[in-house]
Amino acid sequence: MKRSYALAALLGALAVLGFAPFALWPLPILSLTGLIGLWAVHPTPRAAALLGFYFGLGHFLAGVSWVYVSLHTFGMMPAPLAAIATLAFCLILALYPGVVGFLCARWDVKRPAVALVMVPCMWASCEWLRGWFLSGFPWLSMGYSQIDTPLAGFAPIVGVYGISLLMVLLAALLFLVVRGSARQRIAAVAIGIVVYGAGALLMQTKWTTPAGAGLDVALLQGNVPQEMKFVPGRFESTLALYGRLIEQTNARLIVLPETAIPQFPEGIPATFIDRVKAHAQSNQGDVLIGLPTGDRRTQYFNSIVSIGTAPSQVYSKQHLVPFGEYIPPGFGWIEKILAIPLSDFTPGPATQTPLAVAGEQVAINICYEDAFGGEIIRQLPAATLLVNVSNVAWFGDSLAPLQHLQIARMRALEAGRYMLRATNSGVTAIIDERGRLVQALPAFTEGVLVGLVQGFQGATPYARLGDWIVLVALALALIVIAWRPRARNR
Incomplete structure (x- = not known):
């Protein structure tokens, strides 16, 4: 069994190569096929749970080890x-694939009905659970790896969890091709062809339509070193940097990164505010600035504030990062270990309206808020554009920035909207309504990304119905449970 556990961990680690920046998209499906095969060879619930656990451990240790960078290099832990x-953290995340293995083994994964229905449905359901339970961490959901494949055509209908379900279905079909009867092999190949063919056709479907004329935008990437960002003596040079970058462009909509100005509004010189406002008004547009708002002594927010032609508006981040932006109850002692400035934010309202700026309705999301597709769609169909502002410098030159960009591409595709990303150190990018990368700045460089974008109206099925596929998956799993008696494995 030790070799099987090691193989499961290796398969989980190899699946990471299907995600950005490697983009070897067949590997996650092949890795899942291998995991299903291991479950079939070791069908007891205990063994299947451990195999799923080790798969998850290999997957998350390989894929999110950048957490160490933020804690040690910049958090001074x-x-x-x-x-x-x-x-x-990775041990906790690994529990979810372990649960899938345990539940599926109770009904014998070697049975086609279990392999083709129970396993995909349970996998998608557990990914969804991981996306919200205990604040949620939906990073490395399998569906993200397929953003450049025909399976992405399903995203506007079923979202990323639906794509994960289809991936596990394809993995189960591959398992039947290897282990099934001749009839099952033919059926498995036929179903796989239908799935990919349907995805390719759906990629041609236009779920949303252009709204208004194109908009000139400028996304600023200051590349301020994380270790210098909150140094008091650095504030003046940060203001000068962003003042200069703003005045380099005459775009109607200018977007600065998350906490680009690391100071509360009352601490920002009025001359800087007046200068930014005058520049925006001269272009009949607006500037979106990331900065903290509120009262540092009582409650404060991670916010985006608009300045310019339209009345000033504010969006405050509502899905905060545990231990980075707030300390969960009972963990106050950890503040003595971590050196993270502004680590006790208050969440903004769960429902906030888009900002009416530069002639568009802009749905803001800050940092890893764009990992939560079900929250992004709360501002749809009212919003015509999506804007994400981030500071991924916390994770250095790791996999995190490019994984984050891949997530943003999926959100654009699910919503049928352009996604504009303004980041401190990368990847600052423009993504179109089909999830395609239009333009991007090199990471860890100072610059201004200028482009022409288009607002969109209407709603994709996913924007209207959310993660409905998870409810369907749970219902199908219950049907299998009721139809098939438990396996006799113990």
Whole structure:
């Protein structure tokens, strides 16, 4: 069994190569096929749970080890503690594939009905659960790896969890091709062809339509070193940097990154505000600035504030990062270990309206809020554009920035809207309504990304119905449970 556990961990790690920046998209499906095969060889619930757990452990250790970078390099947590915290985090995430293995083994994964229905449905359901339970961490959901494949055509209908379901279905079909009867092999190949063919056709479908004329935008990437960002003596040079970048462009909509100005509004010189406002008004547009708002002594928010032609408006981040932006109850002691400025934000309202700026209705999301598709669609169909502002410098030159860009592409495709990303150090990018990368700045460079974007109206099925596929998946799993008696494996 030890070899099987090691193989499961290796399969999980290999699946990471299907995500950005590697984009070897067949590997996650092949890795899942291998996992299903291991479950079939070791069908007891205990063994299947452990195999799923080790698959998840390999997957998350390989894919989100950048958590260590933020804790140790920038959070100043001692290296041993940061390593332990990262391992503990991955151990918790690994429980979800373990649950899938346990439940599917109870009904015998070798049965076609279980392999083709139970396993995909349970996998998608557990990914969805991971996306919200205990604040949620939907990073590395399998569906993201297929953003450049025909399966992406399903995103505007079923979202990323639906694509994950289809991936596990394809993995189960491959398992039947290897282990099934001649009839099952033919049927499996036929179903796989239908799935990919349908996805390719859906990629040609236009779910939303252009609204109004094109809009000139400028996305600013200041590339301020994370270790210098909150140094008091650096504030003046940060203001000068962004003042200069703003005045380099005459775009109607200018977007600065998350907490680009690391100071509360009352601490910002009025001359800077007046200068930015005058520049925006001269272009009949607006500037979106990331900065903290509120009262530092009582409650404060991670916000985006608009300045310019339209009345000033504010969006405040509502899905905060545990331990980075707020300390969960009972963990107050951790503040003594971490050196993270502004680590006790208050969440903004769960429902906020788009900002009416530069002639568009702009749905703002800050940092990893764009990992939560069900929250992004709350501002649809009212919003015509999506804007994400981030500071991924916390994770250095790791996999995180490009994984984050891949997630943003999926959100654009699900919503049928352009996604504009303004980041401190990368990847600043323009993504179109089909999830395609239109333009991007190189990471860890200072620059201004200028482009022409288009607002869109209407709603995709996913924007209207959300993660309905998860309810269907749970219902199908219950049908299999009721139809098939439990396996006799113990």
